[in-house]
Amino acid sequence: MGSKNDVLQVGTNELELVDFRIFKEENGKIYEGIYGINVAKVREIIKYPKLTELPGVPDYIEGIFDLRGVVIPVVNLAKWMGIKTPETKEIHPRVIIAEFNNILIGFVVHEAKRIRRISWSDIEPASFSSGEGILDKSKITGVTRIENDEVLLVLDLESVVEDLGFYQPDVNSEVTIDRFNGMAMVLDDSLTARKIVKDALQKMGFNVIEAKDGQEGIEKLEELYEHYGENLKNDLKIIVSDVEMPRMDGFHFAAKVKEDPRFDEIPIVFNSSISDHFSEERGKEAGGEGYMVKFDANVFYAEIAKIVRSHIKQDA
Secondary structure, X not given: OOOOOOOOOOOOOEEEEEEEEEEEEEOOEEEEEEEEEEHHHEEEEEEOOOOEOOXXXXXXXXXXXXXXXXXXXXXXXXXXXXXXXXXXXXXXOEEEEEEEOOEEEEEEEOXXXXXXXXXXXXXXXXXXXXXXXXXXHHHEEEEEEOHHHOEEEEEOOHHHHHHOOOOEOOOOOOOOOOOOOOEXXXXXXXXXXXXXXXXXXXXXXXXXXEEOOHHHHHHHHHHHHHHHHHHHHHHEEEEEEOOOOOOOOHHHHHHHHHOOOOOOOOOEEEEEOOOOHHHHHHHHHOOOOEEEEOOEHHHHHHHHHHHHHHHHHHHO
């Protein structure tokens, strides 16, 4: 998948995408859909393997297979997105093996083209309405224009993880939830993920401010500073930020926060579905005090409490 030596520098607000294609048939015509997935989530791309079918699962799950001792579920992206695959076009499918939340999942695509480096500032949030023949916008994190004025859609494959029930939003009954006063901010472009984090932070006693991406997060901080002034660093106990967000990603957001003396003492913890060690290191370089993989409630409560307590102790 290319060398990590050609790294994306922290604070550049860039990402690398695997450009892949899915063909669909509509009104007798064949269209080529252009999509992308973050390279940081891609382990490898393989030919379509021999699968073992599973009974009683959604129809978009093709089956499972063994990849070097790891059993991997395979999701047919066309079926998951409700796209009718053309019968007349010869397709040689590939499977993108991606890692989310420390879990490997295979995604069937019709063609894998190339790797693109794109700025998050060039990716706009999905704002078009869904309708017949249009992909449900809840399955898209953003859109960007590429050559020939074509549009690439950044898929929210994290939604598959949610659909398959891999998140653990419920806390173990034996775990004690620490309670705090003050505010917390959560940044995430996924409404579902934002709600999970918001609910968890509210259970810890925080008043929660929400932002959809890093740019809105900066705007919210400016508004809070106008209201609280120098006291903001004491009142805003923690910022919980996703990494992948349109307009401004979490690393770029954190770098900007940490270089601003008004906000640099506010702890930031990343909460992402990217579970590779490289991204965790980038989070530290950006100034983050922690990095969590979505979403294990037990880990979340423990990590947030540890960071907030440490921050309070430093201020004492």
